[in-house]
Amino acid sequence: MKRPYVFITRKLKEELLTPLFEMADVKMWDSESEAVPREILMKEAQKATALLTMLSDKVDKELLEQAPNLKVVANLAVGYDNIDVKVASERGVIVCNTPDVLTETTADLTFALMLATARRITEAQGFVKEGRWQSWSPFLLAGADVHHKTLGIVGMGKIGQAVARRAKGFGMEILYHNRSRHMEAEQEVGASYRSFEQLLAESDFVVCLTPLTDETKHLFDHDAFKRMKNSAFFINVGRGQVVDEEALIVALNSDEIAGAGLDVFYAEPIGSDHPLLRFPQVVAIPHIGSASVETRETMMKLCRDNIVAVIQGNKAKTVI
Template sequence: MKPYVYITRKVPESVLQPLQEIAEVGMWPHEDQPVPRDVLLKEAARAEGLFTMVSDQIDAEVLNAAPKLKVVANMAVGYDNIAVAEATEKDIMVCNTPDVLTDTTADLTFALLMASARRVVEASGYIRDNRWINWSPLLLAGHDIHHKTIGIVGMGRIGQATAKRATGFDMKILYHNRSRNEKAEQELGATYCSLDELLEQADFVVCLAPLTSETKALFSTEAFKEMKSSAIFINASRGGLVDEDALYDALKDGEIAGAGLDVFASEPIKADHPLLQFENVTALPHIGSASLETRMKMAEMTVTNIANVLNGHAPVAVVNEDLVEKKGSNASS
């Protein structure tokens, strides 16, 4: 009898062949609606593999309801939606999709920075609202990007790729990370500094750190007060890194010049979200890796991760690496 794999959102059938050859595959039939909690629990109860999205909370309740489960493969680089410690205790591998989305997410991050600095969305709305009557010297004047200072919080793969893009604008690159990134320093001229120093000096503060218990609400009232009044805050990581009430106050009080946000504390947001009342907020619906090419690669990697585990091999990318060693696989992860 083939193992059962459940996919929590509709993905293209073309990527599923490797799974369909070795497993019975079930899939929530909607692309734009998350799987209901009761359906997820029911399907997890018989699944050996779960193909999940960042919107799915794979917590202790789900894991406890899934006695056969061997692998949870997230179609994302982040995995804060999964109870990794509990999964590890149950010998369940947790997989993700790093690398394949690095450049695409860095492209979006820098596009968000540029759009925020030059008021691109606001300017487009200006025309659509039929408000463009005359030209004037300071009409929708934004901020230069070239030769400014970018401060990147989280110099991982995406942070490094974003810094690479900043070099094309002759930007000074500051970064803060839990450990030094010598490659970024040597190849990109990035300068390591404390978070306080970065906040005080950067014209653009770019959040690309992972969401952990240590980084939750990292960008607080105190953090925004340390930033320049001319600075723009960009978040393309996870919404939970930001105290949104503090960001609201900082924008309302003019403590920072604007924000570009691809992620929010609770998603999706509605048009009445408090941060959307500000014209100097550029908001996107969590589309950091949303190019057709990259999303297909992510889906393919997620399929491969599950297929490898079910076939007794190491996944391409695994979060709880110690579990691979425990299982004695000789395959590279």
């Protein structure tokens, strides 16, 4: 009987994938950091039983229609806007993600980004490393307090709740906006529901954690940034396309907001000439929300287990 064929779109630790190697022929793209070229992914998908993919890998209608043997796509992420789930479902392909296991790690990063932006951490590091620190002065690189400020979370899912728990330790008032009220979050962390417009107007820190959908694309536009306080900071650890980047640039140029901390961008990766990088009040990092060794290894194992389950005819752990 022919063994299943699994293609993995990044070079991962082989020791984490032992159960797959035991039951299938496995091929990995030979780079840890560079995305597999589209033409290679298409070619591999044509013969694959399973794909283990990254957010940067487009699993669209074109690919799915040329993958007659494909049974499962395991995406190494919570999000799955890189996959045409509707077409996959129509073709009987199971799509899996990695929810829950990265919640706390991503919340750590979100809060770190908020602190770094408010307290000008990266700007201050450059000041020292570039030899510009010659004396001390009362307002040298003075930033904004985080404690006892108002935090507005747009997208109060599990990561939002984890961020809110951290904010409680800083004595922050917690506001949130969802399509519907989240009673568990209100009870657990004392969060208060606001309309999107009210949240923008009241918050000192606006944290975007909402997924990318047709409704949320360009949610943060010119009007949204105009509604924010001039002293407020915008933090995005959700999806880049939720933000109209031209509107964000205008808001920063005109001092409509105080600064931004960005883990995600409209098109990734960005180059060093990206216009948002010229602002000293912008902290920009390369989509590392869940990037701790422990969490990334757990995510890889979950993808592995989902593929093994489907190949064995069992139910995957985290089906979308």
